[in-house]
Amino acid sequence: MATSGECTLWTTLCVCFTALHTSAVMVTMRESAIEVVRGDFVVLPCSFFTSSPLSRLNIIWTLAPFSSPQAPIQVIVYDHGQVIEDPSLIGRVAFTGLPWSADIIMNDTRVSDAGTYRCMVNNPPETADAGIGELVLSVLVAPSLPACHWDGDMDTGGSVRLSCAVSEGIPTPEIRWDKLNPEEISLPINMEDDLSGWVQIVNVSTQTSGLYRCSASNLLGTENCYINLSVYSAVAGNSSGILQGVLLTLSMALTLLALLVLILWLHHTGQDGRWRPSKQEEEEGDEGYNEIRYTPSLIKRSFV
Ligand SMILES: *[C@@H]1O[C@H](CO)[C@@H](O)[C@H](O)[C@H]1NC(C)=O
Ligand SMILES: *[C@@H]1O[C@H](CO)[C@@H](O)[C@H](O)[C@H]1NC(C)=O
Numbered sequence: 001m002a003t004s005g006e007c008t009l010w011t012t013l014c015v016c017f018t019a020l021h022t023s024a025v026m027v028t029m030r031e032s033a034i035e036v037v038r039g040d041f042v043v044l045p046c047s048f049f050t051s052s053p054l055s056r057l058n059i060i061w062t063l064a065p066f067s068s069p070q071a072p073i074q075v076i077v078y079d080h081g082q083v084i085e086d087p088s089l090i091g092r093v094a095f096t097g098l099p100w101s102a103d104i105i106m107n108d109t110r111v112s113d114a115g116t117y118r119c120m121v122n123n124p125p126e127t128a129d130a131g132i133g134e135l136v137l138s139v140l141v142a143p144s145l146p147a148c149h150w151d152g153d154m155d156t157g158g159s160v161r162l163s164c165a166v167s168e169g170i171p172t173p174e175i176r177w178d179k180l181n182p183e184e185i186s187l188p189i190n191m192e193d194d195l196s197g198w199v200q201i202v203n204v205s206t207q208t209s210g211l212y213r214c215s216a217s218n219l220l221g222t223e224n225c226y227i228n229l230s231v232y233s234a235v236a237g238n239s240s241g242i243l244q245g246v247l248l249t250l251s252m253a254l255t256l257l258a259l260l261v262l263i264l265w266l267h268h269t270g271q272d273g274r275w276r277p278s279k280q281e282e283e284e285g286d287e288g289y290n291e292i293r294y295t296p297s298l299i300k301r302s303f304v
């Protein structure tokens with residue numbers, strides 16, 4: 001009884017003291033802008049100073065999302081010793097230092113978590129005018145794999161368009177096209193929107209052939225897609241085809257001729273009854289018996 005009486009008395013003194021000095025809760029955000037990679041956790045810091053007891057402490061965190069700034073939500077609230085989260089954030093957000101700090105942790109961050117956060121601290125009977133802090137949270141996303149494709153006329157003199165589109169990335173990825181061979185050169189790109197761009201190649205020639213790369217990059221990384229263009233000049237294609245045909249016919253004729261000579265000659269030597277292997281050849285054959293080996297020895301013999 002005596003203790004509780006003292007406590008009440010002390011509280012009353014405090015109330016008088018704070019009333020006299022018109023003190024207010026002081027809120028400080030230790031950071032004004034925070035970046036987090038999507039999926040990681042983040043701690044949103046909010047410190048406060050109060051000279052009153054914390055029995056009536058009240059903390060409210062709100063978020064004005066970048067996607068809908070005019071529709072703020074109450075992220076998490078601490079009131080009368082109870083914690084209430086926004087239904088969409090249950091299990092992902094929590095206070096980390098109650099009742100001494102108003103810091104919160106957010107797990108498994110999403111792009112929709114980005115926006116302006118406000119931390120409001122009330123500790124009656126102190127006034128709360130100074131008790132608001134603000135910070136901006138950015139959620140970063142690595143570029144997704146871009147999609148490359150081409151269309152147009154791949155014949156000599158034609159025109160080809162190379163397109164590239166990336167579906168996500170924060171900050172907005174930079175998109176560029178390069179030709180990789182024979183040497184690497186950057187190509188002038190036309191941006192269709194923030195996330196896609198194309199390159200026009202006019203008067204296509206055989207020199208247009210080669211490997212092309214589209215890259216999408218931001219501070220979290222780079223992703224590439226490739227297109228391999230092969231331009232065949234109609235004239236060059238025909239003449240090389242003719243040349244190949246002539247060469248093929250020639251070599252086939254030569255082979256046939258050689259075969260014919262061989263057959264005739266084998267037929268001739270075979271009549272002498274010398275087609276059987278001698279003893280010496282059978283011994284040699286032990287190492288690696290192989291019919292083909294007969295032919296050289298036959299040739300040798302015929303010169304004896
Ligand atoms: C956030 O994740 C950490 C580590 O996995 C876990 O200890 C903590 O309870 C999580 N907090 C919430 C609010 O889910
Ligand atoms: C196309 O390229 C060829 C050879 O590279 C050139 O002779 C010709 O003038 C070019 N035509 C145009 C329209 O640029």
Ligand SMILES: *[C@@H]1O[C@H](CO)[C@@H](O)[C@H](O)[C@H]1NC(C)=O
Pocket residue numbers: 211228229230
């Ligand atoms: C591109 O295509 C050419 C001809 O089809 C081929 O020889 C070359 O290996 C290809 N290069 C790559 C990187 O796929």
